Amino acid sequence: MLQLDTVHTFETPEGVDLGLRVAGPVPRALAFVLDTLIRYTVLFVLSMILLPLAELGVGAFLIMLFLMEWFYPVLFEVTRGATPGKKAMGLIVVHDNGTPIGWPASLIRNLLRVIDFFPLFYGLGLLSMLINRQFKRLGDLAAGTLVVYAEEARRSAVVIEAEARALPVPLAVDEQRALLDFAERSSKLAPGRVEELAEIITEERGHAAVQTVLGYARWLGRGR
């Protein structure tokens, strides 16, 4: 099935389906810009400290340059799940099966970054992301990794403040679910919009309509 959402679903060994929201090129590019800024700031500070220390400092600086160039993303991905730039954009890197990324995969995707960067500013990487349904750059393809949104754990605890009302007609499961979703989300929508939506399915108008529909939802959710 072709869908608009960029949700990648996979089945866990326990037999349930989990979904991951795959991140597209724009947040990833922004994360890259942030990381580059961080890297260059650190390197700049290091150069101020190390380079005046004559040749010992130059050697140490070149080693740091090497580490920052190749291992900065690896270190953060393996220990924290994502580089600071990605964290700031709310992204993390995981294996295709949703498990946290380990050393081998992180090394692969970051060593292959040079090729994604080829020929100019992520040319091949972008091309690969655009023709791939999961926005994988070449490094992600070889490493079997995904860059996904690290969603804050959602909590649903919504108490429906309305008197339960029996449904006047039987509803299909999808329709029942729509009513429950309406009740859950009504506190986050503008009051006018809530009334407008409620009026679609009842004869009543305004606040009374909302109370009626919430009543149906309460009936569905917990019974009398």
Place this chain on the structure above:
Amino acid sequence: MKQQQFIEQQQPLWDSFRQLADELDKPPRRRNRERLERLPELYRRLCADYALARQRHYSTGLVDELHDLVQRGHRLLYKRKSFWLWRMVAFLWSGFPNTLRRHSRAFWLATFLFYGPALAMGLACYFDPDFIYTILDPFEVASMEFMYDPANPLPGRSEDRASATDFGMFGYYIWNNIGIGFRTFASGMLAGVGTVLLLLFNGVVIGGVAGHLTQLGFSATFWTFVAGHSAFELTAICISGAAGLLLGKAILAPGRRSRGEALKRAALEAVSLVMGAALLLLGAAFIEAFWSSNGAVAPAVKYTVSGVMWAALILYLGLAGRGRDAA
């Protein structure tokens, strides 16, 4: 069962799972160990609840909440943890040489692609003093001749690096040489073409320079300088090349797997080779900076040490960890 009843009945389970997950997010020392053992059981029950909530078409909010809890549990349960120091030792002792021997064909092909042009270009430059100009421009040739001129008090250092100390050069070799190793591997992603070109190119340049300097009679400085680190450095470049060729093969001839699957498997093997090669290059950088540049050591000693290193490396790559790893 109505959604609300379900929530009321199962809420305690979800809460204890949440507490457990919070516990696991703490640093290991401050964890309560007894509670941790309940993780798999709680997680399985949570999965069942999530499946039920979906199957019974409970509200999106509830399903999402359970989804996120399951996801959290999935990440905690399937996190791979190990003693990295132990794995490092095991990798060096058997993992790396075993992986290399499993892919000996790729290694020999890379070796041929590197040494073949090196030998041809070396001979050409040895017999024709001007042939070097077909690959390098006059400035590069002059700089290289300066580096290995017997009159240069610091062999192997170009004019602008004459003041560099051994440690400074150590940093430079790490940054430059290991970077070359990594790039040689990564360009395998261009269907192997990048790796092949880099191997050929490096072979041509290194062979050409060696032939040209020998022809000039700079053997005493050049060969004594490169002898020390040659074993580690040249072999590591060939190994990085082999890793790149593995990627290329997976793309061009994936065999009985899909291209994506073949690529993932090849990359996992290749990355071991690259990391092994990087460690060899680190060793080479150390030798090159602190031993090769030492002009006070007699050439005979340098050649002997070089021979010992070649022998040790061949024995290590050929024999270490044999029979330890069938996988």
